[in-house]
Amino acid sequence: MKNLIALVPLLPLIGFLVNGLGRKHLSKGLVGAIGSGTVLGSFLISLYIFFKGPLSATPVRYFDFIQAGSLHIPFAFQVDQLSSLFLLIITGVGFLIHVYSTAYMHEEKREHFGRYFAYLNLFVFSMLLLVMGSNFVIMFIGWEGVGLCSYLLIGYWFKNIDYTKAAKKAFVMNRIGDLGFLLAVFWIIAKTGSVDFGTVFANVGKLTSADITGITLLLFLGATGKSAQIPLYTWLPDAMAGPTPVSALIHAATMVTAGIYMIARSNALFAHADVTNTVIAIIGAATALLAATIALRQNDIKKVLAYSTVSQLGYMFLALGCGAYSAAVFHVMTHAFFKALLFLGSGSVIHAVSGQQDIRFMGGLKGKLKITYLTFFIGCLAIAGIPPFSGFFSKDAILLSAFEHDKFLYVIGLLTAALTAFYMFRLLFITFNGSFRGTEEQRHHIHESPAAMTIPLFVLAVLSIIGGFVGVPDVFLHGGERLGAFLSPVIPEAHHEIAHNTEMLLMGLTTIIAIGAIVFAWIRYRNYKEEQNGSFGRLLQNKWYVDELYDSVIVRPVNRLGAVSQKYFERSGIDFLVNGVGRLVNYGGRQLRWMQSGQVGSYVLLMVISMVLFFVLQFFLRK
Numbered sequence: 001m002k003n004l005i006a007l008v009p010l011l012p013l014i015g016f017l018v019n020g021l022g023r024k025h026l027s028k029g030l031v032g033a034i035g036s037g038t039v040l041g042s043f044l045i046s047l048y049i050f051f052k053g054p055l056s057a058t059p060v061r062y063f064d065f066i067q068a069g070s071l072h073i074p075f076a077f078q079v080d081q082l083s084s085l086f087l088l089i090i091t092g093v094g095f096l097i098h099v100y101s102t103a104y105m106h107e108e109k110r111e112h113f114g115r116y117f118a119y120l121n122l123f124v125f126s127m128l129l130l131v132m133g134s135n136f137v138i139m140f141i142g143w144e145g146v147g148l149c150s151y152l153l154i155g156y157w158f159k160n161i162d163y164t165k166a167a168k169k170a171f172v173m174n175r176i177g178d179l180g181f182l183l184a185v186f187w188i189i190a191k192t193g194s195v196d197f198g199t200v201f202a203n204v205g206k207l208t209s210a211d212i213t214g215i216t217l218l219l220f221l222g223a224t225g226k227s228a229q230i231p232l233y234t235w236l237p238d239a240m241a242g243p244t245p246v247s248a249l250i251h252a253a254t255m256v257t258a259g260i261y262m263i264a265r266s267n268a269l270f271a272h273a274d275v276t277n278t279v280i281a282i283i284g285a286a287t288a289l290l291a292a293t294i295a296l297r298q299n300d301i302k303k304v305l306a307y308s309t310v311s312q313l314g315y316m317f318l319a320l321g322c323g324a325y326s327a328a329v330f331h332v333m334t335h336a337f338f339k340a341l342l343f344l345g346s347g348s349v350i351h352a353v354s355g356q357q358d359i360r361f362m363g364g365l366k367g368k369l370k371i372t373y374l375t376f377f378i379g380c381l382a383i384a385g386i387p388p389f390s391g392f393f394s395k396d397a398i399l400l401s402a403f404e405h406d407k408f409l410y411v412i413g414l415l416t417a418a419l420t421a422f423y424m425f426r427l428l429f430i431t432f433n434g435s436f437r438g439t440e441e442q443r444h445h446i447h448e449s450p451a452a453m454t455i456p457l458f459v460l461a462v463l464s465i466i467g468g469f470v471g472v473p474d475v476f477l478h479g480g481e482r483l484g485a486f487l488s489p490v491i492p493e494a495h496h497e498i499a500h501n502t503e504m505l506l507m508g509l510t511t512i513i514a515i516g517a518i519v520f521a522w523i524r525y526r527n528y529k530e531e532q533n534g535s536f537g538r539l540l541q542n543k544w545y546v547d548e549l550y551d552s553v554i555v556r557p558v559n560r561l562g563a564v565s566q567k568y569f570e571r572s573g574i575d576f577l578v579n580g581v582g583r584l585v586n587y588g589g590r591q592l593r594w595m596q597s598g599q600v601g602s603y604v605l606l607m608v609i610s611m612v613l614f615f616v617l618q619f620f621l622r623k
Contacts (some may be wrong), residue, residue: 001049002060005077008087009128011038015121023114027281031110032102035117036136039098039124043091045412050084053344057198058487059134066137070573073195078134082490085329086105086131086261089336093253094124096456100344101245103452104351120249123149127254131261136185136195139262143181143226145460146255147174153250154242166241171295173235177225181262184218187211209272215555216269216276223259227313229287234547236310239304244347247302251309252340258442264325267491271323276562281405282319285412286429290544296426297533297540300357301346303425308383309339310324311416315398318413324401325491330471331398333483334390337467341460348449348457349431354442359430361442363528366432368446373432375457380428382464384421384514387507390468396507404498417510421517430526437528 015038016614019031026034028270049055059076079087098120098351107602126145133139147170155167189195189215191211192203204212223229236256240247250256263280265268270277291310298304312335352369366373382389385396395417402410436443439486448454471483484493496503542548595606 002062004045004184005049005060005079005132006062007051008042008091009125010131011041011045012121012128013126014038016118016125019121020118023118024111026109026110026114028102028106028113031067031114031117032098036095036098036102036123038096039091042124042128043088043095046084046087046091049079050088055080055084055482055489059196059198065621070193070563071189073135073137073524074591075138077132077138078197080131080471080490081487082261082265082329083131085333085487086257087128088123089257089333090127090131093336093340093460094120094249095244096459097249097253097340097344098420099547100248100347100453100456101243104245104347105243105451116153116243119149119152119156120246121280123153123254127258130258134197134234136188136197138263140181140185143222143258143262144178146258147171147178148177150174150239150250150255152395153246154239156242156246162240163241165296166235166238170235170239173232173502174225174441177222177232180218180221180225182222184215187215187218189216197265201266204268204272209270212269213275216266217279218274219262219266220276220280223263223317224283225259225272227256227264227317228310229259229283229314229317229389232541233287233291233310234550237306237543238301240300240306244302244343244350247306248340248343248347251306251343252336256309256313257336260313260320260328260332264329264491267325270320271492277321277323279321281402281409282315284314284317284319284321285402285416286314287311287407288318288416289412289419290314292416292423293425293540294543296419297531297537299360299541301349301359301362301427301431302343302357304359304423305342305346308342308420308424310333311420312339315413315416318409319398319401322398322401322409324398324494326471326487326494327394327397327401329487329491330483331391331394333470334382334464334467336392337390337460337463338379341375341379341457341464342383344453344457344460345372345379347511348372348453349376351449351453352446354445356438358440359427360528360530361438362431362436363438364432364436365446371448371454371457373452373459375430378464379460380424383424384518385417385510386514386518387511388420388465388468390464390466391530392511395470396510399510400496400498400503400506401494404496406599413615414510415511418513418517421514422521425518425521426525430528433526434528467620 015034018034019026023031057078057080058075059078063075064072065075078568098117101117101120105113108116123146126142126149128142129145130139130142133142151167151171154170155164185195185358188200191207192200194200198548207215225232226555239250242250270280288311291307291314295307295311297303298307312331316328316331316335319325319331325393349362349365349369349372352365352372353362356362378389382391385392397412399410400419402413436446487493496505539545
């Protein structure tokens with residue numbers, strides 16, 4: 001089993017090396033087969049481990065990674081209930097995205113096609129390392145790896161300056177959060193002498209309240225970067241610069257779930273951090289609502305989905321802040337299904353309309369893109385929380401926890417649910433209903449995507465329908481919250497104090513509100529006409545001007561400071577000193593070269609003068 005566990009991350013790493021080194025020599029078909037096949041192999045092994053086990057919190061050690069004094073950090077994996085579930089999500093959804101990519105990226109040149117799949121494989125490897133690590137250091141290596149891969153894939157079309165700027169933005173904003181994570185790791189080492197999960201969590205009782213609050217706040221700062229929460233969320237919508245399958249991978253199966261996983265894994269610390277939990281719940285609810293309002297007026301099909309991801313991640317953090325760790329993990333799973341479906345569906349639409357991403361120039365597509373329309377419709381029902389689709393059960397679990405924890409946060413969550421249903425069906429109706437509003441050339445090009453793209457859509461649509469039943473609450477079909485029970489060895493199982501009648505009433509309320517929002521969207525957008533934005537509409541369309549605020553308050557002052565530092569410190573200080581030394585040496589060399597005249601008489605004269613000076617010096621020194 002030890003070697004089998006090691007193969008899970010090793011296979012995508014091999015795929016990365018083979019495709020990366022052979023990108024100029026391997027055919028596209030072989031590259032796609034290697035890239036997809038290695039992830040499929042990891043999925044099959046993960047499936048075997050999940051069902052055959054044994055799943056255990058005991059680390060599987062491979063070698064000593066760091067040994068410094070009393071600090072011992074092994075390279076070890078921990079495959080328990082939590083990590084095994086994430087393994088299935090990462091490799092399963094990741095495999096479908098790889099298969100989809102073989103058709104979506106087929107027009108790329110061979111070497112770029114190989115580079116693309118190499119990056120995808122490295123992304124999956126990094127995320128697997130993150131969730132399998134048995135200590136904070138191995139987790140941090142994977143954490144940094146997914147940050148690097150996001151930079152490479154967002155800026156995949158590196159000749160486009162705007163895309164490279166988006167990649168740099170993602171990289172820099174994540175580094176801010178990563179600093180918080182790194183400081184938390186140093187703090188943990190200083191207080192416990194270890195980074196191993198088992199040792200650290202067993203010594204929580206020895207930490208002071210200030211230690212726990214400081215460590216957890218720093219860890220949460222890291223999570224706000226990776227999982228795009230206020231104030232470090234603005235990189236994620238710009239990450240749409242990369243190819244659409246990359247967006248699906250980032251949003252559904254890898255990077256943005258890292259923060260949720262890290263906090264869920266560290267629940268033993270966060271369970272004793274009341275201040276941090278309050279901050280997490282407030283930030284999560286605020287992010288969910290803010291992103292949902294922005295999505296109401298976005299016209300880029302991928303930007304709508306990007307802000308919906310930020311909003312759904314806010315939901316997950318709301319659950320974490322309320323102590324509902326299993327509900328957050330449940331929503332990670334269902335969100336992976338329907339968000340991958342929606343992104344890949346948007347890619348199918350973009351593919352059909354010759355690269356157009358503005359929904360105002362689409363419309364009338366459901367007749368020619370029947371498979372894409374049907375699967376996209378299922379994804380919208382799932383994210384809107386309509387029963388019995390997967391999003392209904394996971395979203396309801398979060399809202400129920402918020403209702404128990406704080407009624408105000410519950411109201412924010414309920415309002416966000418209504419906005420989610422509205423903007424998702426606005427997107428659906430504008431894109432697929434009415435008449436086509438693009439060019440004649442685009443109209444003639446419209447066709448359904450090939451099987452390599454539609455089959456993953458079908459699989460994800462099925463998962464979006466049935467995926468929620470693994471966590472059916474006790475009030476429905478006596479499900480007994482099976483997912484929570486499964487995760488209980490790692491995550492404390494939540495026990496609700498709300499009566500079943502109240503729980504059913506809350507479920508009915510959220511469903512009615514979601515259906516009402518869908519009906520309202522149907523009335524307004526079934527026959528789309530250009531929206532007339534008032535001042536508030538322009539505010540939402542411009543994303544509350546948060547990017548402009550950051551630009552004015554942070555980016556421009558830093559650039560000005562850099563320009564001043566370059567002029568007065570670098571050029572007048574460092575450059576002057578370094579260049580001055582160089583000029584001095586150069587001048588000295590030019591003067592000394594006159595001594596090498598080639599005249600023997602001159603050399604004899606210099607020798608005599610030197611001897612005289614030597615004897616005179618010796619005479620005075622003896623006195």
